[in-house]
Amino acid sequence: MKTICALILSLCFAVPAWAAPAAHHEVQVRLDPAMSTVVVKDQISVHGQGPTPFTLSSAFSITSLSVDGQAVSPLHKQGRLVIDLGSIGPHEISIATKATLSQKTQVPFLTAEGGYLGSNWLAHPGDRLATWTLNGQSPKGQKWLTEGRLVSESDTDMGYRARYNSTEHPSAPPTLITGPFEISERLDGDIRVRTYFHPELAPLAQGYLDDTVGYIQQASATIGPFPYPGFSIVSGPLPVGFGLPGMTYMGRRVLALPFIRSTSLPHEVLHNWWGNAVEVDYASGNWAEGLTTFQADLVQSARQNGDGGRAKRLEWLRNYAALPATSDQALSDFTSRTHDASQIVGYGKTAFVFHMLKKHLGADIFTRSLQHFYRTNAYKTASWSDLKAAFETVSGADLSAFFNAWVTQPGAPDLKLIDAKADGSKVTFSLSQSPAYPLDIPVRVRTQSGDQELSVRLNAPSQTFTLTAKDTVLGLSIDPNFDVFRRLTLGEMPPIFRDVTLAPDTQLVLVSQNPEVNTLARQLAEHLLQRPAQLQAAAGTAGPRLIIGLDSDIVPYLQGTPPPDADGRAYVVRDALGRATLFIMATDTHSLAGLGKVLAHYKRRSFVTFWAGKITDKGVSPVPASPLARTFNANGS
């Protein structure tokens, strides 16, 4: 599944720097999903000369080709289609292609359960954007959609026909998706919001439409107008999920999960602005995943938990703390999620940096900066420098120190509270950090008449601050809501699965006498570690451990308190020396095998329990007492 996800992502997002002039396509497509066949006729208007490379999936064969009415032979150079346009000037290319696409595991594919033609199903001069008109038909019971504005459609016994125009903003070749869909629709002003769902999902359509309209309205109010004529949520046969211009494509089983409407859906809606309408200049780093995560995932988590996003930020810090230094990278080096470690920086840390920028500039300037960024970069490619320029233009501030510290270099400060003293309503404390970052640090002062929220600015390796509170000071808490991206100390972080799964020196301990159990244990370990597991060389060796077996095998090794009874359990503990051990146990081999499929989704947790293949409980152990907090006694010390 990963291959197809990666392949599709690279087709959709790895857009080269397009050069003018544009081209125009008039496409006729006939789809027969039951037979896995597609027939395409395309009239391409293009300005150019001489041999010109065209993109076209190798799954397609050319049945006829002419340039300006003259039949020509296609050339192939280094695996690419090349068409000789002749003398310089405008040219009309007529090309007909066909393909049989029955392999569901690779793009493009076309089957009765669903089809995804990616973006290379049309021959296209690869160095330019184009405008598009697409007419197509599919047999009765099968529907299709593509990017752009739906201008007409009919659904009769003769089949389904539709026409799309994409002429407002020249774009890369559009993706085409098919399936045995039931279509539901809601109009939000002039935005056409639709679901294209497999029949079993149809009862969920209204809920998806309601939520999508809400997310579009919120984001439009915050960022600027929705960039496309419509937005469609489309179900597919494979367990993938990603955003395309004006649509999101997700696995039919994924869409059925109850939490998707408040997690993946708002994220994919936000990608219309960030990543699609404003494209990413990948050479200088992918800012769009983090900005989308900040505006969708953090906002949703804050709403659900009523905590202003504290739990989500702690989760990001907790993940970062588990990241080995060798896997850390600068935000400007992140391009796409290739593995668990890159997600921690590209999604979590990047989103956190936007949170700090918002705290630094204030919500009003931050929002106006993003609006300015969107206005000036919509339908273009933008980089971190364009973001910095937008924030500097609107705020009038020089943000070089902030962007240098957070975007162009990896790492995080290690914040410490050195000493603290209270004297009546005054509190004096010293903070140190290594290395030195420009930090706005919230400080909560507990007084006799309640908590007071203050803040300090730390730019140096260490600094002493004195604050005056409104009443006698009883206690002090530095960064109580996790508003500063920093390295958590061992004392303030509960262990999570990633402490074991990301560590480069984790060893697998096979504890069963049953070879079948040990084979399952190796498979499960490889799935979680994203590499073959290294077996423990000798009992008592150092480093994180993964202990997998049946309940009866694991009993002699148990540490801590296992989660309550279940037929499958995973929990992580840290011993006095700081070593993390992840226990994965089940009552029988069937239950153990079942854990393999789901545990990878719970790496940010401290424990998960299962019954009959379903999650019954999950969570993160409570945060221990923070070393960044002090309580003062009567003499202020």
Ligand SMILES: [Zn+2]
């Ligand atoms: Zn994303």
